[in-house]
Amino acid sequence: MPLEARNIGFRYSGGPWVLREVDIVVNSGEVVGLTGPSGCGKTTLGRIMAGYELPCRGNVMLDGRPLPVGGYNPVQMVFQHPEKAVNTRWKMKDTISEGWNPDDGILKSLGIEREWLNRWPNELSGGELQRFCVARALGPKTRFLVADEMTTMLDAITQAQIWRVVLDVARRRNLGVLVISHEQSLIKRLCGKVVALG
Ligand SMILES: Nc1ncnc2c1ncn2[C@@H]1O[C@H](COP(=O)(O)OP(=O)(O)OP(=O)(O)O)[C@@H](O)[C@H]1O
Numbered sequence: 483m484p485l486e487a488r489n490i491g492f493r494y495s496g497g498p499w500v501l502r503e504v505d506i507v508v509n510s511g512e513v514v515g516l517t518g519p520s521g522c523g524k525t526t527l528g529r530i531m532a533g534y535e536l537p538c539r540g541n542v543m544l545d546g547r548p549l550p551v552g553g554y555n556p557v558q559m560v561f562q563h564p565e566k567a568v569n570t571r572w573k574m575k576d577t578i579s580e581g582w583n584p585d586d587g588i589l590k591s592l593g594i595e596r597e598w599l600n601r602w603p604n605e606l607s608g609g610e611l612q613r614f615c616v617a618r619a620l621g622p623k624t625r626f627l628v629a630d631e632m633t634t635m636l637d638a639i640t641q642a643q644i645w646r647v648v649l650d651v652a653r654r655r656n657l658g659v660l661v662i663s664h665e666q667s668l669i670k671r672l673c674g675k676v677v678a679l680g
Pocket residue numbers: 494495497500518519520521522523524525526527562664
């Protein structure tokens with residue numbers, strides 16, 4: 483069952499067209515790359531695919547129907563800047579349990595220390611915070627993951643470790659993954675299909 487964006491056109495109010503007639507389909511169990519130069523609209527398209535933004539033209543369908551509104555979003559996004567994606571007034575244990583309560587197994591496999599759960603977001607490094615955002619996005623009701631430069635701030639070894647975990651979960655649960663990145667090598671390594679913007 484696919485997540486599909488058809489004929490997407492988008493402009494921020496008063497601005498130029500950022501996306502024109504973009505088509506992208508992510509099937510369940512598929513890992514699709516989205517690439518292109520900085521400013522070409524990758525994040526914008528990711529936000530539209532996850533329902534954070536409505537397109538000016540075209541539409542996004544999940545299993546042939548419009549994205550559901552309210553409740554747990556089956557299309558989860560991991561954002562480029564994790565510090566903007568968490569509530570600074572919540573400790574990590576509250577952040578993580580917002581969508582679901584991850585078991586120790588997934589926390590451990592993502593390299594999240596138990597002790598970090600009692601910390602505030604500003605007491606973690608960007609990479610440590612991003613691991614929480616990845617864990618939060620992998621709730622049991624997640625069907626598709628939009629990973630926007632998810633591991634860009636991490637060193638190569640940690641990047642590989644996190645992708646191994648995410649792709650393993652995706653394979654076991656038949657999740658579709660949209661990998662947004664300007665890193666061609668990462669896209670080539672992970673994705674069966676690639677859409678280039680710009
Ligand atoms: N909230 C906004 N209001 C107005 N313009 C915006 C807004 N967000 C992004 N833009 C503009 O839309 C264009 C696309 O931005 P977007 O963040 O989608 O690009 P990107 O491909 O993700 O870039 P990068 O590789 O640097 O992350 C850019 O020209 C940007 O300046």
